[in-house]
Amino acid sequence: MIILPTLSTKKRQVESLYEVARKESELNHLREGFWQADLLELVQTNSPLMREVLEKARAVAPTKSTVLLTGETGTGKGVVAKLIHSHSNRREKQFISTHCGAIPDTLLESELFGHEKGAFTGAIRRKLGKFELAHGGTIFLDEIGTITPSAQIKLLQVLQERTFQRVGGEANIEVDVRIIAATNTDLKKMTDQGLFRRDLYYRLSVFPIEIPPLRERREDISLISRHILTRLNRYHIKEIQNIHPQILEAFDRYSWPGNIRELENLMERAYILETSSMLTPEGFPSELFTPEDTRKYLTLDTALKLAEVRRRSVETIEKQYLKELLTTHEGRIGKTAQAAGISARQLNKLMTKYSIRKEEFK
Numbered sequence: 383m384i385i386l387p388t389l390s391t392k393k394r395q396v397e398s399l400y401e402v403a404r405k406e407s408e409l410n411h412l413r414e415g416f417w418q419a420d421l422l423e424l425v426q427t428n429s430p431l432m433r434e435v436l437e438k439a440r441a442v443a444p445t446k447s448t449v450l451l452t453g454e455t456g457t458g459k460g461v462v463a464k465l466i467h468s469h470s471n472r473r474e475k476q477f478i479s480t481h482c483g484a485i486p487d488t489l490l491e492s493e494l495f496g497h498e499k500g501a502f503t504g505a506i507r508r509k510l511g512k513f514e515l516a517h518g519g520t521i522f523l524d525e526i527g528t529i530t531p532s533a534q535i536k537l538l539q540v541l542q543e544r545t546f547q548r549v550g551g552e553a554n555i556e557v558d559v560r561i562i563a564a565t566n567t568d569l570k571k572m573t574d575q576g577l578f579r580r581d582l583y584y585r586l587s588v589f590p591i592e593i594p595p596l597r598e599r600r601e602d603i604s605l606i607s608r609h610i611l612t613r614l615n616r617y618h619i620k621e622i623q624n625i626h627p628q629i630l631e632a633f634d635r636y637s638w639p640g641n642i643r644e645l646e647n648l649m650e651r652a653y654i655l656e657t658s659s660m661l662t663p664e665g666f667p668s669e670l671f672t673p674e675d676t677r678k679y680l681t682l683d684t685a686l687k688l689a690e691v692r693r694r695s696v697e698t699i700e701k702q703y704l705k706e707l708l709t710t711h712e713g714r715i716g717k718t719a720q721a722a723g724i725s726a727r728q729l730n731k732l733m734t735k736y737s738i739r740k741e742e743f744k
Contacts, residue, residue: 426609429599435462435591442589443469448541450526450586451564453593456643459564460524462593467520472560475519478512483525490533492549501550513546516559526563526586527572534579541585561586596638596645603633603645610646611661614653622653624660632663632670655705657737664702701736704729705743713743 427433442449443466451459460479467477485493492501496511512521523529529537540546541561545554563586572578596603607625615621638644652665663671686694704722711717719729733740 426605427599428601428605429594431594432599432602435593436465438589438591439466440469442466442591444471445589446560448560448586448588449562450569450588450590451562451593452569452590453564453566454595454641455566456641457593457595458642459593460522462591463520463522463562463564466562467522467560470520470560472519476516477520477522478516479522479524480512481524483528487530490530491536494533495536495546495548497549498551501548505550508548511548513540513557513559514555517557518559520560520562523561523563525565527565527567527569527578531579534582538579538582538585541582596641600634604630606642606645607633607649610649611653614650618653620653620656622656622659622661626660626662628663628671629661629666632666636670654742664698664705668706697736700732701738704732704736704738708738708740708743711743713740715740 427436439462449463449466451462453459463479464477467473480493482490491497492505492509492511494511494513496509496514497505499505499508523537536546540557540559544558545556547554569578569583569587573580573583596606607630611622611625615623633645640647648666649661652661655665656662704718707718707721711721715726715729719726722729724732732738
């Protein structure tokens with residue numbers, strides 16, 4: 383005999399699935415809490431432009447207003463969004479972050495608003511969307527300019543009426559959520575070109591905050607670099623305490639097209655390669671430095687004997703040379719040895735001597 387599930391059983395199953403999704407979301411929220419100390423460190427600034435950004439963030443945080451963060455990729459829009467949430471009345475609730483540009487168009491509405499079982503091929507069960515999970519908290523919609531026209535209509539409904547429907551559903555679901563959106567494109571220009579709904583644009587830009595690129599806040603480069611180093615030490619087994627002054631000088635001259643994200647990537651790579659207690663220029667791309675930098679890096683210790691100075695200088699140049707070649711040849715021993723004019727065995731011996739691993743260059 384086949385026993386069909388009763389209505390109450392189905393209801394309990396749905397409630398159970400809903401509770402699992404809620405708990406998973408709350409766990410993610412607790413994980414986010416570990417980053418609060420990082421947020422406070424990262425927002426330290428010597429830049430008047432950035433102080434203005436932080437003042438605006440502080441002013442809007444306790445309100446319910448929708449915030450639109452604008453600025454180039456890698457400027458820290460996500461950090462400012464978390465900062466606003468952490469200083470809002472919703473800080474004990476979820477902060478749900480969604481990169482709209484990373485979600486395929488066909489799945490975007492399902493990710494944001496959820497779907498009902500059977501709504502489309504592969505929808506084998508009901509799924510709660512990001513908005514439903516963020517109820518009572520904050521949702522951060524990064525790269526908002528990439529969302530589809532149909533998703534724009536649904537988002538407008540949420541902003542206007544605080545309700546939405548799951549994909550394949552008909553019931554209106556009420557939601558209390560604070561929206562922070564971000565974009566690296568000119569949404570106003572997109573509206574003029576008919577690529578973005580004008581009414582949605584005005585709903586999103588209630589309180590716009592423009593975040594300056596790193597090249598316009600050079601006063602902060604040293605501060606951010608030291609913060610990144612502290613964070614790297616916290617999550618890795620090394621203890622690298624200082625950054626060579628030449629690196630900071632090179633950082634100050636560089637244009638930073640990738641902004642803070644590019645700085646983080648460069649420092650992490652150099653951190654992995656570094657074998658001393660100080661980040662040295664040899665771990666960074668040579669393009670960052672001028673010929674004068676290279677000469678300055680070969681500082682001489684006159685307290686040492688000539689033989690020791692010569693030995694150290696040769697080792698410094700040799701190590702840097704091998705790392706540059708290995709980078710060029712993506713860690714391939716044969717090609718690197720051939721380019722250096724030595725045997726693969728000699729290259730391996732030198733790599734062992736300088737604690738260089740080929741895997742670091744692949």
